[in-house]
């Protein structure tokens with residue numbers, strides 16, 4: 001047979017259902033709960049969130065239909081995306097392992113986040129909202145939402161962590177090209193932000209603070225709704241399109257992964273890629289090792305498994321998750337999308353069951369970016385700084401195989417491209 005570099009699906013093979021793992025878990029996923037004091041956050045949720053997304057958040061259906069019109073938007077965003085065999089990287093590493101990577105970097109705004117942004121905007125529009133509001137850290141979520149909102153004729157307001165807003169000028173332009181209104185956070189635009197802003201107008205901000213601002217804005221305006229780009233069950237659900245495509249593509253390759261790797265901030269790209277394979281482990285007795293690549297700066301999977309808030313201002317319900325604490329201060333890194341205090345409840349649960357390993361990387365990012373450079377120079381594509389962690393981890397596993405002589409099949413997800421984050425590579429690698 002001729003050697004094949006990648007497998008892609010036909011447009012009509014785009015999955016028509018997302019996979020919801022909740023009914024397949026060995027016991028019930030711990031539900032969100034209210035803190036002992038103060039008003040009920042859970043009762044406030046319908047005032048802030050899209051109803052269909054809330055329904056999906058608690059759904060016990062294994063398969064959830066992707067609306068036909070939304071599948072069409074997925075095609076517009078370039079889905080399906082190819083699964084590549086990393087022959088050149090394998091050769092460079094001289095490893096007996098087989099490496100495969102999923103190409104979420106072929107995204108119109110640079111990351112996998114478009115998959116859920118389109119779904120959430122689709123439902124927001126259907127439910128009659130005029131405006132969507134969100135926070136963004138690295139800028140990938142803000143970019144994805146600006147894109148999806150504009151295509152569906154919604155206005156879009158973004159609270160962007162100031163420390164990142166200040167250096168990612170290209171991303172700022174991108175969001176504005178898509179017509180979004182962008183505020184550096186903390187901003188004087190919300191009460192919560194103004195308090196911090198008045199103390200220090202150059203406050204670097206954090207994701208948890210920006211979430212609080214977005215929630216407050218949506219809460220105070222009935223025609224606006226808040227959308228979240230990671231962590232929650234329905235976000236991971238929308239992202240399963242990545243893993244569902246990948247599974248079919250592995251069938252065409254005639255192969256199956258022994259190890260599944262991706263970077264993990266809140267857990268949406270990892271979950272989207274891995275959950276359809278967790279199904280095989282939980283329901284079909286397959287054996288796969290799952291590894292999440294994280295930064296030493298925010299190793300949330302090494303935190304405590306307990307109930308914690310998702311935001312700084314404690315406006316959200318408490319979620320049972322591995323967390324470093326919602327007030328945790330984290331040093332800035334270039335892979336800013338990995339800086340979040342908690343890991344998605346579904347993935348936290350799987351870790352608690354011993355089904356998810358973690359590998360952390362040093363905060364100076366030199367090691368990780370050096371590995372990304374190897375990928376760039378062999379496979380020929382520039383990953384997002386976050387995705388560089390996924391690559392570093394895959395390379396580490398491939399090198400272990402070289403030592404042991406094992407021919408493992410390693411699948412890793414490349415969650416985004418780095419064209420708008422080249423400054424980060426330039427500084428860390430000194431090139």
Ligand SMILES: *Cc1c(COP(=O)(O)O)cnc(C)c1O
Nearest residue numbers: 140230265266267268269386416
């Ligand atoms: C946001 C982002 C991440 C981290 O978020 P998850 O929800 O953990 O996926 C990783 N990679 C890219 C490219 C991102 O934009």
